[in-house]
Amino acid sequence: MSSEYSYDKENEHWPFYVIVLTGLVTLPVTYSLFPSKIASAAAPKVTTDFRPKDGDLIASQRKALMRKNRRTWSILIAVGGWSVLIYMSYLIATAHRTPPKIYNPYDILGISESATEKEIKKWYKRLSLKFHPDKIRLDASKNETIEDVNAKYAELTQAYQALTDEVVRENVINFGHPDGKQPFSYGIALPSWLVQDQRVTALVMGLYSFLFLLMLPYAVGSWWYGLQRVSKDGVLMESANNLFREYKEDTDEGGVITALSVGKEFEEHASKIDESHLTKLESRILAEGELGPFAGGLTVKDKTKLEDLDDADRRKVLALLWAYLGRIDLDDPALNAFKYKFAPIAHSLANSFTSIALAYGNAGPILAAFRTSQHLIQAVPPNASPLLQLPYFTPKVIRSIEGDSRLHHTIEQFMDLPDTKRRKLAVGHGLLSENEYKTAVDVSLQLPYFRVAKAFFKVTGEKFIIPSSLVSLVVKGRFIPPGSEKVPEVNEIDLEDIDPPEDDLEALLGKNKNKKIKTVDGKVVIQDETPSLPPKAFAPYYVREHAPKWSVFLTDSKQGKMAVPPFTFTSFDEPITTADGKPTYAMQTLKAQFQAPPQRGQYTFVMHVICDSYVGFDTKMEVTLKVDDASMAAPQKDDDEISEPDEDTIAGQMQALKTGGLSAPQSKKKAVESDDESGTDDDDNDTSETNTDTEDES
Known part of the structure; x- marks a missing residue:
């Protein structure tokens, strides 16, 4: 039995092959270009006309980062891939498809399938007389040959045998052909024009070899190496290892900044900075400061760490980081550019250092x-x-506002002052102008300060918190920008956390993140909610x-350890601002679930609500978790337990006859009443929530 190979002459198969290969690349790349549902929503921005001194330089670097994040190669691959997919779809739609041939002897003989064997024989005899090679005449107009006539007669004879001969009929049934098994035919998904020219064939084979023998292993290797080279926080593994070695239990903020200078991501840029610039950098950041010992914001301890560094490149990086934090003009466009370029790199490294600190669990770092x-x-x-975050605020303005106070004013404290007093402190000769003051106030009124109203613990659907149960830390709060006036009072109903219906398993497990449970006319209603995004960081x-991101976590103040790791929130269940940008003051709910301690008792934690984008917007307060004994939980009724029938039913009367009277049900009723009376006091003390002390310690 032979095998036949055929190439795709009518574009029936090879476009499908190309679509599959192209789709394997195009679809994942296209999906990666689409942001998530939350991220795709247009987050509002703080509107202001304020531009810092180096505004043009910062704007140009910001545009460069945006261009880099657009992933030009991915876009080109996606566009090219979809172009190929569309063209292949066109070829498939316009291709001439040859229907598969099914051997049908009735069609060949031109007779009905309902014909009897006698009719088939009679009809075949008539066709034999007509198409027998010895009796038929060749039609010259049709260019008929003796071979055509013989083939036609053989086909008729074979069809007749398929209907009358048992062996031939079995071949048709089993193999679809009177002659039994036919040669295998292999269709090759390549257009025929590729194999007509040997040079084109060699080119195609070379392309296949390049794709599957070189590019595919290279792509897989690059992907695997990239996974091993970069940590989950997006920094080089070598940088993460260096940060791990820099970790100390007494690390403060200055220590973290010093540790960030070990990042390998800085090396490419630091090597471009001339050694002669290091002296200039250090002299600028170590000059006398207006609000501290040094202009860069260093402490004496940080200065010592800087001077103890032996690595010149690391020393340049650290000096530039302090120059950025101190907003020092370096009088050199290149150095100023590096100063702003290093900040995002340092921020990524700070996230990695946070992960390392969380692994150790010490609250201070x-x-x-x-x-x-x-x-x-x-x-x-x-x-x-923190007032340095407001536009046009300088150390001189801050000194005028804070006076001799040892503690710095937060933006909220400053904006809580009467407007006349604020103006008196901030506006004047050498201070802010009226327009600058107005700009600072406008920005302040747009900042998303999350003010906690209540925090408590609870177990969904339960009255008590027992050891090792799944506890929810519920934080209720509102976004109240500093300086807001006519803030509505808190509605006590909004401070309650309503349990979802018992049949809503997804809600009980916390899976329906985009749904909000509300009380409408005394009924619990689950509504679909579109997550609301806070304004992008000013x-x-x-x-x-x-x-901006908000992290909620608990620490043990006695041991200085992390008690519950951070839960991060980037969106909220209620709108933060109206369409015209005004605050809604809607009550927001943040929930963090963790396992209760294995022992009963009262546990006092320190709750931290930290915004990663603004200084002085953090909340710190004590919360108390009360864990009751497991026996306090409501006992579950045994499924195998059979309740006594009611006495006023037929079953109850029959039960009474069997037991000799109605005394048993009556005694049971008394027992129930006794149980109700004994549980009255306990029920009065039961609550579905464990409230906490929420006094702000900050």
């Missing part, structure tokens, strides 16, 4: 890492006044657009 992120985004040195000195 964790808080220092979170606050370092705030300082890098706002270009504010550690221990500096960070005029940061070259990358940043979406």
Whole structure:
């Protein structure tokens, strides 16, 4: 039995092959270009006309980062892939398809399938007389040959045998042909024009070899090497290892900034900075400062760490980071460019350091890492006044506002002052002008300050919290921009956390993230909610657009350890602003689930609500978790337990006759009443929530 090979002459098969190969690449690349549902929503921005001194330089770097993030190669691959897919679809739609041939002896003989064997024989005899080679005459107009006539007669004879001969009929039934098994035919998914020219064939084979023997292993290797080379935080593994070695249990914010200078991501840029610039850099950041000992915001401890570094490149990186945080003009366009370019790199490294600190669980370094992120985004040195985040605010203006106070004013504290007093402190000769003051106030009224109203623990669907149960930390709060006036009072109903219906398993497990449970006319209603995004961070000195994140976690103040790891929130269940940009003051709900301690008792934690984008917007308060004994939980009724029938039913009367009277049900009723009376006091003390002390300690 022979085999036949056929190429695709009518574009029936090879376009499908190309579509499959192209789709394997095009679809994943296209999917990667689409942002997530939340990220695709247009997050609002803080509107202001403020531009810092180096605004043009910052804007150009921001545009360069945006161009880099557009992933030009991915876009080109997606466009090219879809072009190929569309063209192949066109070829398939316009291709001439040859229907598969099914051997049908009735069609060949031209007779009905209902014909009897006698009719078939009679009809075949008539066709034999007509098409027998010895009796038929060749038609010259049709260019008939004796071979054509013989083939026609053989076909008729074979069809007749398929209907009358048992062996031939079995071949048709089993193999679809009177002669039994036919030669295999292999269709090759290549257009025939590719194999007509040997040069084209060699080119195609070379392309196949290049794709499957070179490009495919290279792509897989690059992907695998990339996974091994970069950590989950997006920094080089070598940088993460260096940060791990820099970790100390007493690391403060200045220590974190010093640790960030070990990042290998800086090397390419640091090597371009001339050694002679290092002296200039250090002299600028170590000059006398207006609000601290040094202009760069360093402490004496940080200065010592800088001077102890032996690596010149690392020393240049650290000096530029302090120059960025201190907003020092270096009088050199190249150095100023590096200063702003290093901030996003340092922020990524700070996130990696946060992960390392969380693994150790010491509260001090964790808080220092979170606050370092705030300082890098706002270009504010550690221990500096949060008022530096407002436009046009300088150390001189801040000194006028804070006076001799040892503690810095937060933006909220400053904006809580009467407007006349604020103007008196901030506006004047050498201070802010009226327009600058108005700009600062306008920006403040747009900042998303999350003010916690209540925090408590609960177990969904239960009245008590028992050991090792799944506890929810519920944080209720509103976004109230600093300086907001006529803020509505808190509705006590909004402070309640309503349990979902018992039949809503997804809600009980916390899977329906985009649904909100509300009380409407006394009924529990689950509504679909579109997550609301906070405004993008107002960070005029940061070259990358940043979406604020809020982290909620618990620490043990006695041991200085992390008790519950952070839960991060980037969107909220209620709109933060109206269509015209005004705050809604809607109550927001943040939930963090964790396992309760294995022992009963009262556990006091310190709850931290930290925004990664603004200095001074953090909340710190004590919360108390009460864990009751497991016996306090409502006992579950045994499925195998059979209840006694009611006495007023037929079953109840029959039961009474069997037991000799109606005394048994009556005694049971009394027992129930006794149980109800004994449980009255306990029911009065039961609550579905364990409230906590929510006094703000900050």
